[in-house]
Amino acid sequence: MTAPLVDTNVHHKPQGVSDRVAFGFVKLLRFCADTFFAKRYGHRAVVLETVAAVPGMVGATLTHLKCLRRMCDDKGWIKTLMDEAENERMHLMTFIEVSKPTLFERFVVVAVQWVFYLFFFGLYLVSAKTAHRVVGYFEEEAVISYTHYLAEIDEGRSPNVPAPEIAKRYWGLPDTATLRDVVLVVRADEAHHRDVNHGFANEMVGLPQTPVAPCPPHAQLEPTWKAAA
Numbered sequence: 001m002t003a004p005l006v007d008t009n010v011h012h013k014p015q016g017v018s019d020r021v022a023f024g025f026v027k028l029l030r031f032c033a034d035t036f037f038a039k040r041y042g043h044r045a046v047v048l049e050t051v052a053a054v055p056g057m058v059g060a061t062l063t064h065l066k067c068l069r070r071m072c073d074d075k076g077w078i079k080t081l082m083d084e085a086e087n088e089r090m091h092l093m094t095f096i097e098v099s100k101p102t103l104f105e106r107f108v109v110v111a112v113q114w115v116f117y118l119f120f121f122g123l124y125l126v127s128a129k130t131a132h133r134v135v136g137y138f139e140e141e142a143v144i145s146y147t148h149y150l151a152e153i154d155e156g157r158s159p160n161v162p163a164p165e166i167a168k169r170y171w172g173l174p175d176t177a178t179l180r181d182v183v184l185v186v187r188a189d190e191a192h193h194r195d196v197n198h199g200f201a202n203e204m205v206g207l208p209q210t211p212v213a214p215c216p217p218h219a220q221l222e223p224t225w226k227a228a229a
């Protein structure tokens with residue numbers, strides 16, 4: 001399969017205080033990530049995908065609980081958000097085959113997970129719209145970072161190694177697929193998350209919906225825990 005074309009220039013112009021806070025927060029985190037990782041894109045992907053997989057699960061949990069309390073329909077949000085969390089975890093499982101985190105990076109992952117999970121949970125309770133806007137802006141940055149990663153590969157600064165097996169299975173890539181093909185489908189996933197989350201934030205305040213970038217097809221993950229029985 002070929003990765004869907006990605007419009008890398010999509011940007012939701014901040015409107016109002018909540019959007020500006022979300023945008024400023026994401027730009028601050030971008031500055032921290034750029035300072036910490038510089039051009040080590042493989043390491044950057046591993047560490048940041050451990051963070052990227054958090055919001056979908058938080059959003060799904062809190063939407064699920066809200067629907068139980070209000071006894072109302074979720075309009076498919078819960079499944080969409082859980083799919084996003086699973087998809088981000090597969091990004092992690094893919095990039096861990098490409099770059100191994102240092103011991104310090106593993107420590108950072110554990111510390112950041114504590115802080116970010118609690119922060120995002122609190123934010124979602126206070127303003128779910130701001131929380132989805134934050135994710136929309138995160139994903140705008142992810143699309144930019146993976147575009148930089150592609151340039152690193154194309155200009156020979158990062159080796160275009162064979163695609164990990166897990167990535168070939170999950171995205172249905174050919175046997176000859178390379179890291180470049182993987183980065184293309186991952187970037188398409190991020191563009192999809194970007195538009196879905198901006199769309200959720202828009203819907204919450206009655207703003208018009210914007211187009212959603214297509215998501216590359218993903219293989220259904222079969223449980224392997226049964227195999228041990």
Ligand SMILES: [Fe+2]
Nearest residue numbers: 049052088091
């Ligand atoms: Fe991701």
Ligand SMILES: [Fe+2]
Nearest residue numbers: 052139190193
């Ligand atoms: Fe993402």
